[in-house]
Amino acid sequence: MSEAVDWQVAVRRAGGLARPGPRGSRAELRALITVLRTAAREAPRHVGAITGLHAAAEAAARVPVYVVDRPRWAEANVEMFAHLTGGLLPAATRPGAARIAGEEMGVVLSLLSTKVLGQFDPFTAGAPGRLLLVAPNVLHIERELDLDAMDFRMWVCLHEQTHAVQFAAAPWLADHLRTKMRSVVDEVADSDDALARIARAARAVVETLGSLRGEPRPHEMGGALVEAFLDEEERAAMGEVVAVMSLLEGHADVVMDEVGPARLPSVRRIRASFEKRRDGTSAPDVLLRRLLGMDAKVAQYRNGARFVRDVVARVGHDGLNAVWTGAEHLPSAAEIADPDAWVRRVHG
Incomplete structure (x- = not known):
């Protein structure tokens, strides 16, 4: 008996296949690293000024x-992934199964x-987390879109450090999400219909290929492959996670x-250029995004941003900050689509 996934195989395979990225002079690459580190340290102050979450920004x-x-x-x-699924995945029973999963x-x-x-x-690292x-x-995108390098690097850091501020403002949130995600994994791992799920995954690939020809695609919450492995109850549980992720990303x-x-x-130009790129253009890119759930990731940004803007317009950032005070104040999937419902429930 062994672990379900050979994690070291996963590391080696990913490292071996990952393309190195754009080239640059030693001085250019050193400057890139320095600017990113500096921007990451400066970004929380701006996040605190906008959101009013000053103590969390300091953290x-x-x-x-x-x-x-x-x-x-x-x-x-x-x-x-190993940390989140530790003790949940069933041990591999067939020779080589863990290695194949790692591959x-x-x-x-x-x-x-x-x-x-x-x-x-x-x-992974526990409080206060870690930023990658x-x-x-970053270098590839700023070159591809011809963006102002200093502005774009700060822009990226602002997004990621907003997440750091969120989790600092809500120290209970990491455990809440971990519990929700582990619950879904536990239910899938304990299921006895693996063959039926694999058949659904095969159908999902066919449906996704069909969607590239303009045919309707039924998968709404995640990637086709992910959705294929979830039953109705598991999808409902995943819906709670998706709602929170939509809030965080938006x-x-x-x-x-x-x-x-x-x-x-150049913030407006960065946003306009980045939105065009998010949509993708080539058929292989669209196929990959749909199978792996990257379409859903884009939807999280847009749906969550719409929710946040509508709530801030109604009750300001101070009113929105109620979401960080307890799990009972997190928006449901229905409330992400209906921000007024969240405002009524939380603020009366």
């Missing part, structure tokens, strides 16, 4: 910051490692844009 400024390459980002995420995880992470600009991880900034991806998107042109002169 976020002390979060460890790691400027990493793509293989190291993948390795950090393997650590996070598959490594392939997926190698693909995602080229997409992620930054990530706040509140789970993926230097080659809140970070709103905050990073509210810093405004006084601090980031």
